[in-house]
Amino acid sequence: MTQLEIHREALTHNVTTLTSKLAPGVRFIAVVKANAYGHGAVACIQHLQSLGVKYFAVAYTDEGIALRQAGVQDPIMVFYPEPHRFADIVTHQLSPAIYSKQTWDNVLEHIAPQTPPFPIHLKFNTGLNRIGFSPSELEWIFSESQHKNVRVVSVYSHLGGTEEAQPDAQVAQQLTVFEPILQRFKQHPHRPWFHLLNTSGVFHYPNHQLDAVRCGIGLYGYANAPAWDAQLQPVGHLTTSIVQIHHLQPGEYVGYNKGWQATTESRIATLPLGHADGIQRGFGHAKLQVWVQGQPAAVVGNICMDMLMIDVTHVACSPGDSVVLFNASHPLSEWAAAAGTIPYEVLAGLGPRVSRVWR
Numbered sequence: 136m137t138q139l140e141i142h143r144e145a146l147t148h149n150v151t152t153l154t155s156k157l158a159p160g161v162r163f164i165a166v167v168k169a170n171a172y173g174h175g176a177v178a179c180i181q182h183l184q185s186l187g188v189k190y191f192a193v194a195y196t197d198e199g200i201a202l203r204q205a206g207v208q209d210p211i212m213v214f215y216p217e218p219h220r221f222a223d224i225v226t227h228q229l230s231p232a233i234y235s236k237q238t239w240d241n242v243l244e245h246i247a248p249q250t251p252p253f254p255i256h257l258k259f260n261t262g263l264n265r266i267g268f269s270p271s272e273l274e275w276i277f278s279e280s281q282h283k284n285v286r287v288v289s290v291y292s293h294l295g296g297t298e299e300a301q302p303d304a305q306v307a308q309q310l311t312v313f314e315p316i317l318q319r320f321k322q323h324p325h326r327p328w329f330h331l332l333n334t335s336g337v338f339h340y341p342n343h344q345l346d347a348v349r350c351g352i353g354l355y356g357y358a359n360a361p362a363w364d365a366q367l368q369p370v371g372h373l374t375t376s377i378v379q380i381h382h383l384q385p386g387e388y389v390g391y392n393k394g395w396q397a398t399t400e401s402r403i404a405t406l407p408l409g410h411a412d413g414i415q416r417g418f419g420h421a422k423l424q425v426w427v428q429g430q431p432a433a434v435v436g437n438i439c440m441d442m443l444m445i446d447v448t449h450v451a452c453s454p455g456d457s458v459v460l461f462n463a464s465h466p467l468s469e470w471a472a473a474a475g476t477i478p479y480e481v482l483a484g485l486g487p488r489v490s491r492v493w494r
């Protein structure tokens with residue numbers, strides 16, 4: 136009953152919009168981690184391939200293996216390969232980001248001398264302090280990476296605030312730190328590609344596209360600022376339908392822990408989605424507003440594990456009527472902001488009980 140409708144045309148529009156911002160020759164890496172930000176990775180990849188996208192990225196090894204098992208043959212970058220998974224990474228021909236001496240040893244341990252050499256990516260920490268080689272390890276990894284059994288496909292870093300107002304001191308500092316890394320690897324016998332930008336970076340730092348960009352959230356219709364969101368279209372539209380309607384007298388409660396109390400005669404509709412589907416506790420108590428018959432209706436009380444309740448006192452509606460949580464007219468970016476979260480968190484949290492239906 137609860138569906139994430141996946142709009143093919145919107146995905147096409149977003150790829151076209153993002154790639155139209157790229158200088159000729161800049162590669163487009165489609166980030167399909169977390170099940171394509173909740174939209175269903177395999178089906179999204181098939182559509183992206185039909186649009187000419189050739190490079191994909193996931194976060195963890197198992198995500199890459201699942202794509203190989205589904206028949207995806209294009210290069211798949213693994214951003215955060217776990218040190219003990221390198222045997223699987225090599226077996227499935229995934230391209231890991233090498234981000235430490237340990238992961239460098241791990242990859243060497245598992246690759247057999249082979250032609251062509253095994254493709255890897257090198258990730259540098261330029262100030263996000265999340266993952267990556269320290270700039271002080273530059274000379275060491277530069278010389279190690281000329282090992283005949285590996286091919287450094289790309290050298291990259293990740294910027295911490297591409298959506299922040301410019302000039303942004305952190306981004307500026309990171310660009311400064313990356314520059315000598317880039318200059319050094321330009322001298323590598325096989326010049327790798329360089330990349331820094333995520334979705335917001337594509338909008339905000341057009342002069343730093345280098346050889347590739349890594350877009351995730353933008354594919355799905357969001358870019359962390361209203362002006363950029365306006366150029367994209369939400370791909371997933373979350374809808375459900377009313378299960379039951381209760382007529383309450385003043386003083387009656389709704390949900391666990393007396394989460395809400397009627398002050399007047401009220402009509403309360405129950406919807407079949409809750410925590411297990413990704414609707415977090417923070418959306419309770421009117422933080423989330425949904426749309427019934429084109430009218431807004433607020434969540435009352437606490438969200439439950441499998442259900443939530445909304446106030447439809449002012450809306451003419453019946454059980455079975457469809458309810459919009461977010462779509463093109465009611466974008467998730469607004470909805471998420473009201474509850475103090477962001478589209479990434481809501482989309483990635485949508486659970487397996489929500490059926491993904493292509494439109």
Ligand SMILES: *Cc1c(COP(=O)(O)O)cnc(C)c1O
Nearest residue numbers: 166214293333334349350351352
């Ligand atoms: C998730 C991720 C991206 C994609 O970021 P968006 O903001 O979703 O475009 C890019 N690079 C890395 C390293 C990531 O982990």
